[in-house]
Amino acid sequence: MMDDFLQFLREPIAQRSLLACVMIGFANGFVSGLVILKKSALQIGTLSCALLPGIAVAVLLFGLTRWSLLTGAVVAALLVGLGSLFVSRTSRLNQDTALSILHTTAFAAGFIVLVRLGLQQKIDDWLFGSIMSLSDSDLWIAFAISSVSVLILLLFRRPILICLFDPDIATTLGIPSRLISYGIFTLIILVLVSSLQAVGAFLTLGLLVGPAATVYLLTNKPAHLFWGGGIIGGLGSLLAFYLSFPLGWHLGATIILVLGVIFCTAYLYSSRCGLLKQRGKNSSQVQ
Numbered sequence: 001m002m003d004d005f006l007q008f009l010r011e012p013i014a015q016r017s018l019l020a021c022v023m024i025g026f027a028n029g030f031v032s033g034l035v036i037l038k039k040s041a042l043q044i045g046t047l048s049c050a051l052l053p054g055i056a057v058a059v060l061l062f063g064l065t066r067w068s069l070l071t072g073a074v075v076a077a078l079l080v081g082l083g084s085l086f087v088s089r090t091s092r093l094n095q096d097t098a099l100s101i102l103h104t105t106a107f108a109a110g111f112i113v114l115v116r117l118g119l120q121q122k123i124d125d126w127l128f129g130s131i132m133s134l135s136d137s138d139l140w141i142a143f144a145i146s147s148v149s150v151l152i153l154l155l156f157r158r159p160i161l162i163c164l165f166d167p168d169i170a171t172t173l174g175i176p177s178r179l180i181s182y183g184i185f186t187l188i189i190l191v192l193v194s195s196l197q198a199v200g201a202f203l204t205l206g207l208l209v210g211p212a213a214t215v216y217l218l219t220n221k222p223a224h225l226f227w228g229g230g231i232i233g234g235l236g237s238l239l240a241f242y243l244s245f246p247l248g249w250h251l252g253a254t255i256i257l258v259l260g261v262i263f264c265t266a267y268l269y270s271s272r273c274g275l276l277k278q279r280g281k282n283s284s285q286v287q
């Protein structure tokens with residue numbers, strides 16, 4: 001088994017997949033700090049389902065190409081995500097309600113289109129990921145999105161954090177809080193799309209929430225959420241790559257499973273707020 005795995009690592013497809021795991025895992029983990037601070041995990045979960053209708057419409061209009069799939073997913077997520085922001089600002093509905101209506105409607109329409117096009121067999125790849133089918137161009141696209149996203153967060157972290165913690169103070173300081181709010185959503189959507197082929201539309205939520213959520217159990221410092229989330233996302237994805245081949249598991253699902261195990265470990269054993277530590281404190285107080 002080990003010889004087979006070493007032989008597999010010499011293949012270009014394995015090297016692309018390994019690089020994609022680390023790169024996409026780090027970028028998603030880094031940006032997951034935004035999701036945790038914004039407290040928008042459920043919103044991101046619904047957005048991940050909004051990728052499907054964009055893919056369907058893109059295939060219908062431009063055929064089944066990688067660029068059409070990527071463009072369609074980005075446009076759909078932007079329309080649903082930013083559209084929910086617009087609806088919430090121009091009606092009595094909150095963003096969660098608007099997002100729920102828009103994404104379920106879009107998902108239903110996308111599913112009908114894909115079935116009509118006879119692409120049912122492709123749906124699983126888009127929903128659950130197929131990182132082994134990444135091409136060189138896919139890797140470059142993921143690299144570009146990941147690099148730009150991390151760079152933007154590093155350059156504009158201070159105004160972004162001010163807007164997240166206190167929009168009123170941000171406005172007083174002359175920071176365009178509404179523009180930054182739209183920008184944050186756009187950034188998250190781009191990173192979401194970059195991981196679509198790696199872990200699929202349904203599993204991207206775990207990659208965009210799990211790493212920073214784990215760090216949040218270990219520290220109170222916002223800066224640590226970004227770098228810590230990136231490290232956990234990258235190393236967790238790397239570990240999943242080395243586990244999935246000998247175990248015969250789906251790589252995308254293994255990435256999310258590994259990140260989930262890391263989160264559960266922090267939840268139980270965190271020295272700051274771990275469940276077992278809290279129970280130990282409560283027991284000592286009772287005694």
